[in-house]
Amino acid sequence: MSVRFGLLGTGYWADTVHAAGLAAHPEVEFAGVWGRDAAKAATVAERHGTTAEADLDALLAKVDAVAIALPPDVQAELAYKAVKQGCHLLLEKPLALSVEDADRVVAAAESAGVHSVIFFTRRFQEPTADWFDAVVAPTEWHGGNVLWVASIFTPDNPFGHSAWRKEHGALWDLGPHALAALLPGLGPVAEVVAERGHDDEVHLVLRHEAGGASSATLSLTAAPPAQHSTVEFWGPAGIAESPPQELGPATDALQRAISALLVAVETGVPHPCDVHFARDIVRVLAAAERFLDRPRESRGERP
Ligand SMILES: NC(=O)c1ccc[n+]([C@@H]2O[C@H](COP(=O)([O-])OP(=O)(O)OC[C@H]3O[C@@H](n4cnc5c(N)ncnc54)[C@H](OP(=O)(O)O)[C@@H]3O)[C@@H](O)[C@H]2O)c1
Incomplete structure (x- = not known):
């Protein structure tokens, strides 16, 4: 063909x-x-x-x-x-x-x-693609976490000049990757709450329809030595951590x-x-953005 x-x-x-x-x-x-x-x-x-x-x-x-x-x-x-x-x-x-x-x-x-x-x-790059098929999808998980902090606004980074990344930050650039990693283990998202950190750093807490919960910490503006990217799941079978992502062109x-x-x-x-899966991800990101746009008084309890 x-x-x-x-x-x-x-x-x-x-x-x-x-x-x-x-x-x-x-x-x-x-x-x-x-x-x-x-x-x-x-x-x-x-x-x-x-x-x-x-x-x-x-x-x-x-x-x-x-x-x-x-x-x-x-x-x-x-x-x-x-x-x-x-x-x-x-x-x-x-x-x-x-x-x-x-x-x-x-x-x-x-x-x-x-x-x-x-x-x-x-989901397509080895060795992570195999990990999703062989470990994540067939196993029961109760929780998951993505930590993906990058530093793209440095002089020679090819992604740093992008206008929409500057405007929409890690939520919309790395958020899709984080959700595409969490959903195969925990299923569709029922609810999301979110909080901002420094610059574009954003933290998501997700409740999944099947009963599990997960979180994602995302940044495009981390200090260069802090750059890191991992996906983890935990449940009755123990804990599973994604293999390191390959560097270089994909x-x-x-x-x-x-x-x-x-x-x-x-x-x-x-x-x-x-596109259905990708649309579900856009819905979660848009819901997180609506949550972040709420007045601060309506989205946190003071200790
Ligand atoms: N899957 C991944 O891991 C991964 C990694 C990197 C990027 N991406 C995705 O790939 C896409 C492209 O990313 P990027 O890094 O190249 O940066 P980008 O800022 O999304 O796109 C820049 C390119 O888009 C062109 N462009 C901008 N506005 C346009 C318009 N109105 N009409 C036609 N062309 C327009 C620019 O043209 P000029 O050159 O003429 O300015 C430039 O070539 C994005 O969706 C990004 O999320 C995915």
């Missing part, structure tokens, strides 16, 4: 991970790159052996699927457009920056009958995500990390 893919986006992640992954995948025909800057699209296309396409509609018309690596509000708009043209979706996290935008993509994907995979990196993981999308298309069985 060979699937014609287009890429929307020309930034660092689009270039080094999406374009490289699409170009290397044996079942993908990399049919073109679109970006708002034609010169950047030409550079990315040349680097990965495809062509730049200035007309987005023309690219969507000639492909079976799109990979999108753009800011989440832009992604939601273009994913909707792509679905209307019948394209399957390989998307980035978060799916959108509002529940309304996420719902719109989900409704369009349902009515077009297209498949989708959202690239929650740990091109192999992206290829696994492509393969997962192709399996969904071939079998008709939706992937667990599809």
Whole structure:
């Protein structure tokens, strides 16, 4: 099976991970790159052996699927457009920056009958991907925790210039990864409360529908020596800690995500990390944001 893919986006992640992954995948025909800057699209296309396409509609018309690596509000708009043209979706996290935008993509994907995979990196990158399948999913857990503190606003960090990350911080950038890690062990979230720390640091406490509880501590503005990322679960079987995440480009993981999308298309069985799952995550993040926007008097008891 060979699937014609287009890429929307020309930034660092689009270039080094999406374009490289699409170009290397044996079942993908990399049919073109679109970006708002034609010169950047030409550079990315040349680097990965495809062509730049200035007309987005023309690219969507000639492909079976799109990979999108753009800011989440832009992604939601273009994913909707792509679905209307019948394209399957390989998307980035978060799916959108509002529940309304996420719902719109989900409704369009349902009515077009297209498949989708959202690239929650740990769910596709070894050794963590195997850990989720072999350890997390089949075991009963009572609680979980994610600690993910990063330091992206340093001069040579490729993610530090991103306007939406500066505006929305760790809640919307790392929150999707944290929830995509906790939900396979503890199930859907019934309620969330949240608190802010220094800068964009945010703490979430989640009650899950199945009865467990979990927490997540997230920051993009930690001091560089404090950078850390772990996922833990505990329950009757003991405690399980995620293996360390691989450093470096996630091109192999992206290829696994492509393969997962192709399996969904071939079998008709939706992937667990599809737009429905990603929309559930947007709902939790939006609820946390509403909680944080409450007046302080209504969200804490003084000791
Ligand atoms: N799964 C992961 O682990 C992971 C890691 C990194 C990033 N990501 C995701 O990948 C996506 C892209 O991230 P990023 O780091 O490249 O930074 P970003 O700030 O989300 O995106 C920057 C890129 O988007 C383009 N862009 C911005 N506004 C646009 C608009 N209105 N229309 C068209 N293009 C627009 C920029 O174009 P110009 O170059 O012309 O300015 C630039 O190429 C995000 O969703 C992010 O969450 C995921």
